[in-house]
Each structure stands twice: as C-alpha cells, then as structure tokens.
Amino acid sequence: MLRKKHILLGITGGIAAYKLPLLVRECVKAGAEIRVVMTESAASFVTPLTLATLSGNDVVVGTIPKMTGNVMKGGTWHIHTAAWADLLLIAPATANVLAKLAHGYSDDAVSTLALAFTRNVLIAPAMDADMWNHTATQQNVSLLRELGYTVLPPDQGELASGLIGPGRLPEVYRLLEAVDAELEKSRRDLTGKRVLITAGPTFEAIDPVRYIGNRSSGKMGFAIARAAAQRGAAVTLIAGPVALQTPRNVERVDVESAEEMYRAVMKRRAKANVIVMSAAVADFTPASPAKTKFKKEAMKESTLDLPLRKTKDILGELTREKSDAVIVGFALETERALFHAKKKLKAKHPDLLVLNDASKEGAGFNTDTNIVTILSRTGKIDRLKKMTKYDVAHEILNRVARLL
Ligand code: CTP
DSSP, X not given: XXXXXXXXXXXXXXXXXXXXXXXXXXXXHTTOEEEEEEOXXXXXXXXXXXXXXXXXXXXXXXXOOOOTTOTTTTTTHHHHHHHHOSEEEEEEEOHHHHHHHHTTOXXXXXXXXXXXXXXXXXXXXXXXXXXXXXXXXXXXXXXXHHTTOEEOXXXXXXXXXXXXXXXEOOOXXXXXXXXXXXXXXXXXXXXXXXXXXXXXXXXXXXXXXXEEOOOOOSHHHHHHHHHHHHTTOEEEEEEOSOOOOOOTTEEEEEOOSHHHHHHHHHHHGGGOSEEEEOSBOOSEEESSOOSXXXXXXXXXXXXXXXXEEEOOOHHHHHHHSOOOSEEEXXXXXXXXXXXXXXXXXXXXXXXXXXXXXXXXXXXXXXXXXXXXXXXXXXXOEEEOOSEEHXXXXXXXXXXXXXXX
C-alpha cells in the first residue's frame, strides 16, 4: 500500500524517537514519499538532519514554519500539508501529545497538523508504564479512539527506565504494518463478502509421533487472509500446522490432517463467496496409522514399506459442486510449470489458478516473496514479477473482486 503514498510523520519527544529514522528509510524503500514534522523536544532525541537526509525532504521542527511571502506555504502550511498527505503517523506519541490531541490543542506543528487532518491518523504512543497506565492517559486514549483516531497499543517489555511493562514503541515493521492497514481502509471492496482460505501443510500421521508432511510455511495463505480482512471481508482461515500469527480480524480454525482440512472446508463452504485453496494438502496419507509408536526392532529389513492411500481432493470436490463462489486453486510445480498448471486448470477448473514455480529463486516455500503466474478459466495468463506475498495476495484479490 505504501507505494506512491504521501506519508506525514509527526515525531514527539520520547526516547523511542531513535527508531524512526529506520521507518523513514523503509517507507522510502517501499516507494512512499515521506515528510517529517517534529516537536522541539523530539529534536533532542533524534536529529532533523538525519531525518531530512533519509526522507529527502525538509524537516519542520517546533512550530509552523515561517515562510512569509508565499501564502500557500506560509499562513496555510498546515492545511496544505494535511491535504498533501494520505496518512499522518504520530510516533512516538508522548503522554503530553495524547492529552493535547484529545482536547484539540494545536500549539506546535505536530498537534496543529493532527487537528487539520480529517482522516487516516495513526498514533503510536510510547512512554513509561506508569504514565501509560495513568487514568488520565487512558481516558485520553479512549477519547482519541472515540474521535476516530487509530491508537496502537504500545508493546509490553523492558522500558528505558529499566522497568518492565507496557509502553514500548512497537518495532518498525509493526508500525509499517499498521500504516499499511490504515491505508488499506480506504479500499474496502470486499465488504460483506465471506472468504474461506486454507493455508499451510497438512501432517499425515504414521504413528502418534511421526508424520508425513511438506515444506509449506503457510505464508502465502496467511498473507491472503490478512489482505482480504483489510479489504473488508469476513475471513475464515483454515490453517494446517504452521508457526504464524493470526492476522487481525481473521477467524482461524486449526487442523492437522488432509481429512480434517477436508471436513473443515466442507462444513463452511456453503456460506463462502470466495474460496482460496492455498494449502499444500497432502496427496497421500498412511493407509493404517499405528495406534502406538512404531518400534524399529519390528523392521525385518533395512527398508520399510508404508502403504499410502490417496486423500480426498478438496479443490476437485468444490469445483464439481454447483456454486456461485469464486474458487481459487494453487499449483506448485518444479518443472514444466506452465504445462502442468494448464493441465491442472483443466482437470480441477477453478476460476483462477495461481501457479508457483518453486524452481525460481524468490518463489515457493518459506520465502517472503513469490513469483506467480495467474491463469484464469477464460484462458488469460498473467505473469507477475517477483513481489512480496502480501502484494501477490492483493493481486489475487483484485482479480477475485472483478469476478464477484
Ligand atoms: N488440493 C486439494 N486437495 C488435495 C490436494 C490438493 O484441495 N488433496 C488443492 C491445493 O490446495 C491446490 C491445488 O489443489 O489449490 C493443487 O494442488 P497440487 O498438490 O499442486 O496438485 P495436485 O492436483 O495434487 O497434483 P500434483 O501433486 O500431482 O502436482
């Protein structure tokens, strides 16, 4: 979401200000334009020169800049700057600035801008735990939320004072995620839609201890769940065994085996407007898993025969049924990728098939990027460049939204 966006960063005077140059750099790298405004006390913690160099723009410190002779940039600077920006992020936000914003004060450049802003203000407070927990601060936070500001809860942990508690500024990547989510709110094209997504591998038990699995990390499916929820959909994510955090506003159902995933999907399919099968469902499972741990002494030879049977093809079954849902399948291939993908599209005929060529660098399992080709039932083939899985998720959802 950050690409080509105008971000205004308001820094106020707290020790966590030292983290912000990194955020400025990441925003620029993501293709955003960023301007920094800071209070006098913030300038004691991090230098305006650092921020000007990283942002490539002049930094405003303290009060509204004096630019007489240019009305546009002088007397109405705050109005024009607010109109320029897509989002205002105030980080770190001190207890003092929370109090000021909650009551409409505008006695420095940051609070003046906040008051001139009509949308997309994201506030990331950081302070000592006692100040955060103080009733006055908590009341101010409630007031700010009522006024429509998004206030991020601070992280729990070790504070600059040495005390442990809530008050830490979230890490830069989390702030960026929050900025992204805030920007996404302007694109709510999946509002009212129910999206069912499967993600991750399935584990097929050999005995109570061992299993057959695959290398899927679940990152692609989780990225789709996050993106769909941000676009307003009611999302249910059926996840195989993965080590990932549930995205915000997503209902998660954990399953282990292909059979469990099959049942979880079948139970929920009728209500779904969109079904995305990004899970790497096992194609075969041990025919008769042992009830107790299999002992190697029981092996007569140096090799072991393990009879396997086919699992149910969830995607195949979904597309065989008559339904209005938009169905997205995935194909992971390691050779002659497009040939196999076209065959899979014909055999399972989902509306869209996302082809993942695992032989390419920056694609496939456990990476944060992916290189996919999206094939549609109508014969269209879109080869996408390498991008983050989150961006791939939006590319997929753009096409889904058109089909709905
Ligand atoms: N899939 C499914 N149920 C299965 C196996 C796969 O729903 N038992 C879904 C996957 O979630 C994916 C698509 O089918 O959306 C393609 O899976 P893939 O394993 O690549 O294809 P297969 O048809 O299983 O063929 P092969 O493994 O031989 O490539």
